[in-house]
Amino acid sequence: MEKIVLLGDEAVALAAVQAGLSAAYSYPGTPASEIMEYLLRLSEGGKNYRAEWSVNEKVAYEEALGVSFAGKRAMVSFKHVGLNVAADPFINSAITGANGGLVVVVADDPGMHSSQNEQDSRYYADFARIICLEPTNHQEAYDMTREAFDLSERFGIPVMVRLVTRLAHSRSSVEPREPRPQNEGRPYGNAQDWTLLPANARRRFKVLLDHQNSLQEYSEETNYNQLVLSSKGKKFGVVVSGIAYNYFKEVSAYLPLEPSYLKVSTYPFPVKKLHQLLPMVDEILVIEEGYPFIERFIRGVSDISGKTIRGKLDGSLPPSGELTPDLVAKALGLPERVGLKVTDIKLANRPPQLCSGCPHIDTYKALNEALREFPRGNVFSDIGCYTLGALPPFQAIKTCVCMGASISMAKGGADAGIYPSVAVIGDSTFAHSGITPLLDAVYSNTNMTVIILDNGTVAMTGTQPSFGTGEPLDRLLIGLGIDKNHLKVIVPLPRNHQENVKIIKEELDYEGISVIIARRECIQSLGEKKRSPK
Numbered sequence: 001m002e003k004i005v006l007l008g009d010e011a012v013a014l015a016a017v018q019a020g021l022s023a024a025y026s027y028p029g030t031p032a033s034e035i036m037e038y039l040l041r042l043s044e045g046g047k048n049y050r051a052e053w054s055v056n057e058k059v060a061y062e063e064a065l066g067v068s069f070a071g072k073r074a075m076v077s078f079k080h081v082g083l084n085v086a087a088d089p090f091i092n093s094a095i096t097g098a099n100g101g102l103v104v105v106v107a108d109d110p111g112m113h114s115s116q117n118e119q120d121s122r123y124y125a126d127f128a129r130i131i132c133l134e135p136t137n138h139q140e141a142y143d144m145t146r147e148a149f150d151l152s153e154r155f156g157i158p159v160m161v162r163l164v165t166r167l168a169h170s171r172s173s174v175e176p177r178e179p180r181p182q183n184e185g186r187p188y189g190n191a192q193d194w195t196l197l198p199a200n201a202r203r204r205f206k207v208l209l210d211h212q213n214s215l216q217e218y219s220e221e222t223n224y225n226q227l228v229l230s231s232k233g234k235k236f237g238v239v240v241s242g243i244a245y246n247y248f249k250e251v252s253a254y255l256p257l258e259p260s261y262l263k264v265s266t267y268p269f270p271v272k273k274l275h276q277l278l279p280m281v282d283e284i285l286v287i288e289e290g291y292p293f294i295e296r297f298i299r300g301v302s303d304i305s306g307k308t309i310r311g312k313l314d315g316s317l318p319p320s321g322e323l324t325p326d327l328v329a330k331a332l333g334l335p336e337r338v339g340l341k342v343t344d345i346k347l348a349n350r351p352p353q354l355c356s357g358c359p360h361i362d363t364y365k366a367l368n369e370a371l372r373e374f375p376r377g378n379v380f381s382d383i384g385c386y387t388l389g390a391l392p393p394f395q396a397i398k399t400c401v402c403m404g405a406s407i408s409m410a411k412g413g414a415d416a417g418i419y420p421s422v423a424v425i426g427d428s429t430f431a432h433s434g435i436t437p438l439l440d441a442v443y444s445n446t447n448m449t450v451i452i453l454d455n456g457t458v459a460m461t462g463t464q465p466s467f468g469t470g471e472p473l474d475r476l477l478i479g480l481g482i483d484k485n486h487l488k489v490i491v492p493l494p495r496n497h498q499e500n501v502k503i504i505k506e507e508l509d510y511e512g513i514s515v516i517i518a519r520r521e522c523i524q525s526l527g528e529k530k531r532s533p534k
Ligand code: SF4
Pocket: 353, 354, 355, 357, 358, 359, 360, 385, 455, 459, 460, 522, 523, 524, 525
């Protein structure tokens, strides 16, 4: 078929569709959001298959698992920290097993371009004892995603595809293959397998353990892993994985002798191939993006006495951040390439900031003024555009840890005597994981105030739909037990400033739990609607 130019995320999405996908679920998060966005475009309004944003990653995972149990092919995609949210069903689904192909695409973010950590999802796949596929380029992202569905059905387990930012968000040509139709639904297996009562769980866990040899055999045999033994460079070898393979190939041409190397693209780690490489070399450089996953594995499982293993653990490569061809060249002992110096161009400093006219600006101005009378208070925040309220000129918030944590931490703060204890959370984040902590705080009638910044969208990741906005949000809060007299709605606009300060002060003064909804649409999503009204 004709080649097309795709983002790494889009290559994954197209592969899933052409592998006979029946349903896909996701929660927005950079750098994985474009997978679902492309799936939504290709689905032509849901005619071809289901493609949906879910309320959070755990829900997305469980929806995909339900499709798999029903015998159809399903994919779930999210960013690396999304897998923390979905960890419970993810780990347990390795034990229940999959029926229809179940593919979990996780996009890691080394360098934390838009994340609060740079955890490496390969550890999760290892923890769950399933296969992980790590493409090195866009074509492999396409091919491996297709193969992941087959592997899932062949071994009866979920299969992970691990991307990183630089692959997810770059474009390259991809040659698609013949699309396959959706299946009619594979027959149900033994329902007992899916019911993890201890007796069933023990039996199923043994099945998973018994499968490990087959997974290992697959990894040893697949052509995605390549061992290239050089007759010239006998002393030095390289083990390289993922996107870093491209950097290695780019710079290794400048080495005087071509080293032997093992390209690793599937896990469980292909141990036999490593054992073929080891006798050939005295020294191995491990080049991988993320944590020193392979490096630790090599040090842990192989007889490496007398050999030098280099990588992130010995400082040959930096322990965090993205790799680059220059970093790899340096680790290979190549001279540093000196680029042209930019000296005379004065570039404006552009720190991230809230858009001009953003509703959060007016909320933070009112909150800051209201809090002037309460110097011992604290504002616990959450994850969204509003996290930028930590920066000047607002400096309105004091925490940001993980999705939904603002409300739980504000409760903990109030329990420890902080007054006023304030939580700031967006409407989508509240739906994602703020509801249960609020229920907890209502149950204890904690003396705290929750401000829900209802801008009607998931703004930070590209204005995807929100599950917790507008009038249904008001009803939800009443249903959770918030006293109607202490559920206030404000409109964050400059002209309402004094009124908003007054309302916030009143609720900070109230002894008990109160919720203020600051409701005004994100100006970016408003602009999009005006440009293309539905
Ligand atoms: S995208 Fe929307 S919510 Fe985010 S900063 Fe801009 S206006 Fe505010």
